[in-house]
Amino acid sequence: MIRVLLPGVLAVVLLVMWAPIARAQTLERFRVPMRLPDETPSGRAAWAHLDRVVALVTGEEGAVFDEEALSPALKASVSVPQLREAVTGFASRNGGATALGRRLFDARTATVGLKTGADGKLWTLTVRVEEDEPHRIDLLALDAAPQPRPGGYDGWAVLDADLSTMGVAAGFSAWEVREDGSLRLLNRWRGDRLMSIGTASTLFVVGATADAVREGRARWDQTLAVESALVSVPPGRFAGFVGDEAPPVGEFTRAALAERDATASDHLLLRVVGREGAEARLRRTREEALRVTGADEAARARAMAAPMAPFLSIHELFKIKCTVDGFLVKEFAEATEVERRALLAPGGAVAESVAESQFVAAWRKPQDVLKVGWLATPDEMSIELARLWTLSREEGMDGLRYALGPAEGEAFDQRVWRSVAAVRGGEPGSIATAWVAERVDGRVFVVAMIVNDEWKPLDPRPAQRILLGVFGLLARVG
Structure with a gap:
């Protein structure tokens, strides 16, 4: 090459x-x-x-x-x-x-x-x-590498102006994580906007896994065989473990979060925590975000009425949206929760569907991103990542510390940042990312940004430039 x-x-x-x-x-x-x-x-x-x-x-x-x-x-x-x-x-x-x-x-x-x-x-x-x-x-x-916004940001108002002129649906949320795990709001721009997060749904799968370990329902060193039936799309590195030795849950967790390995994420969802575990974690995070942001009763009612179930695996998303007939996505979008669970159950249309490789490779156009997939707000993503960071400091949560590293810090000056880790994902029409960063002085920050376009593919570069500018602001937070 x-x-x-x-x-x-x-x-x-x-x-x-x-x-x-x-x-x-x-x-x-x-x-x-x-x-x-x-x-x-x-x-x-x-x-x-x-x-x-x-x-x-x-x-x-x-x-x-x-x-x-x-x-x-x-x-x-x-x-x-x-x-x-x-x-x-x-x-x-x-x-x-x-x-x-x-x-x-x-x-x-x-x-x-x-x-x-x-x-x-x-x-x-x-x-x-x-x-x-x-x-x-x-x-x-x-x-x-992605380049920062020319001139950077000299304040949050300039960032908000950039977000407002992106021409697509966007939301942003930034907080400082105090030593006791409490949060200090730095900036929100439509942080309560419910949007598609695509494969960044792994954040809540990892959150549910941490809950299971903390409650004694799973262990980080518990081994888990990789099953051919759960090899996802894209397969990721863990697909190669079918019929081989069984890695521990901690390795699945790190691969799902740090490597965005879909096969690892789907095994955690369907073999460790179950759909109900991920659904419960998303629900609790939504409730916590509403509490922390002081949402009124009307906003609470709207948020809790938004669909949270059934929680799809990544492979199921591709089986719904990358099929030969193309009708399954419409059927799923219009189905009730009960009907959706039936479609996902053994013998159901989704369970029997195949994600065709040629359609996976050619998938560029958004398909019902707000009806089929996973929905969350920037507030929810940042608050959940802050929770995981705090949990990772507890005794017995070494697997979570392992999952949050090694840091994705190539573009960040190590003289300013001790560690920078990210949860990133999406699908055509959706970009979602959340970052947790620790400065060399011990101050910890979380940021989340979601961008959606229901009608055309997204260019990731504007979001990348904005996020690099955000870290310039965080470096100066006093």
Whole structure:
């Protein structure tokens, strides 16, 4: 694969082996008790290689390009001299480069954010190592990252103005999480707007899983076999465990939250907490959001009357919306809760449906996003993520701490932020994201943003620019 980099006015061609990170199906072995990826030999190697490559791309004095650190497969697929020039000359071509946040994506892949000195542009550097010893680099990529809003934000009012001119339905909510778990409101813009959150529904599945562990109905180290019948769409890394060893619930939880692994999320929903567990968690979160925001009785009645059940699995959403006949989505949209449960039950139309791969790949147009799927508000997403952060600090909730890391912090300056973790999801016509971030001074913040368009696909870039600007505001909160 050829990736064209445009640092300033000079185009540099970086050749890398064709192996998309998001589609990597290489399996990592799990054990009980759980271990973080950086405690594995490949994880430690990925960190070490990343440090050495960062020294090269930032122009650190004395840094040396080591050709022996590259795998035979990578060297066979690239021009090594051209790769050397692209890496070692990056800083000089861009007026310098500064490393931002680092993240171990999985037990083989490490990433770091970079900011160039000449134009302040953001980049993501990715290093992946071989699965087996000696864990040499088999993927090296440098890609342009989402860019912040020009000029940033000098106050919440400017953010609200941006949200109001997006031209689509949007909502935003930001809070500080105090040490005792209570919340301090920072800003809300239509934070009580009920919208489609798509596959970010995993947030409430993880919330229900945490409830089950806390109440003694499940354990983080409880193993769970991956079933072929529950392999989801997209399958995710956990699909490869069918017929293999059974990972612990804590690993499913981390994969569902940090990797957005649909198969892991669906197993938690249907084999650990049940639909009723996720429905109960969403209901309790909605009640808490109404209480915290001081909603009046009329608003409470409207919110609690909104549909919360049945809680779909991710695979079921695709089975409804990516079928041959196309009529199932309309039938489900018009059905009552009782009728929907019948459609989902064994022998029902959804249970018997197949998500056709060609329709999954081609799905771009929104389909009844406000009638079929999962609905929540920005307030609910931020308040639930704040609850999980607080719970993760309790004794016995190590699996939840594990699920909320490693942080998705490549674009965030590690001199300001100690950790940044995200819940992200959606579907055509829906983008939903919630972030929990801890500053180096110990202050913790949660933000959530949802964007919907019932009629056409969404461009994610405006939301990305807004969120990057939000973190500039949070860095200055006193």
